[in-house]
Amino acid sequence: MTFRPAPRALATATAALLALTGVTACSSDGSAGTDPQRVDVVAGFYPLQFLAERIGGDAVAVTNLARPGAEPHDLELNPRQVGQINEAELVLFLHGFQPAVDEAVERNAGDRAFDVATVEPLQDVTAGGHSHDGEEDGHGHAEEASGGVKDPHVWLDPSRLATIGDKLAERLGTIDPDRAGEYTQRATTLRTELERLDAEFTEGLQTCQRREIVVSHTAFGYLTRKYQLEQIGITGLTPEDEPSPQRLAAVAEEAREHQATTIFFETLVSPKVAETIAREVGARTAVLDPLEGLSAEGDGDYFSVMRTNLQTLRTALSCS
Structure with missing residues (x-):
């Protein structure tokens, strides 16, 4: 008797074979493994x-x-x-x-x-x-107890x-x-x-009227610690998380308290939440790039993006 695989089993085996083929033949398009x-x-x-x-x-x-x-x-x-x-x-x-x-x-x-x-x-x-x-931060942990959550x-x-x-x-x-x-x-x-670059940031952010930045997600802890700033994050580490109405209200209140003139969003995620806060408090929006990726091929490099961030911060914080 001839064994005939069920359609689902056949489809599964075919997918596995294609995946294996993709793994073993992946170096044909100029990727890893092509240049000895x-x-x-x-x-x-x-x-x-x-x-x-x-x-x-x-x-x-x-x-x-x-x-x-x-x-x-x-x-x-x-x-x-x-x-x-x-x-x-x-x-x-x-x-x-x-x-x-x-x-x-x-x-x-x-x-x-x-x-x-x-x-x-x-x-x-x-x-x-x-x-x-x-x-809560972006991973569902209360910030008070987030010692195990690393930036x-x-x-x-x-x-x-x-x-x-x-x-x-x-x-x-x-x-x-x-x-x-x-x-x-x-x-x-x-x-x-x-x-x-570090010296440029230190000097450029030394004398600012404000030191708080309202950001779309809390990606800037290293930058704010290094240059004595303070980030107020609308969401936590994960930028796609939707903030609760209570969180939006709290951030808006803090933005008013610190007289924030700018609400920052980033290039790779939607600016809608930042725009909502900005309308609420009468502020403008601007890009502060966490440099997780470039927005397009050839769109500057680490140094050019960081220097653009510095100028954006100086304007937003009224640095002399």
């Missing part, structure tokens, strides 16, 4: 791509899993991207920021993974932010990003010892540039 002369690096999102490209130079081929214009928190990986992780010589990710990447790294990357969150301890989500007794947006502190860059240079040097000195030199050059 360069170190193949996969980065979870833009700031890690930026670091790898600046420190690796021509010696690395970098694939960013998050496309420009897409919000990277909720990235879903296709089989080709899982294959890229499987084939890469180095996978740069930040544990806790992109759950799908975390899972794929755990299953496929092994000791080729580099979790940048291990370079320096991540700070608590409320550190550098504004505390509201009983209010992943470490790249918004240039000095911390420089330290991650130094460690990345060391890691690339172990993979490619012949060019270890080049990686170290480029990391040193990048550190100098980041220190200059």
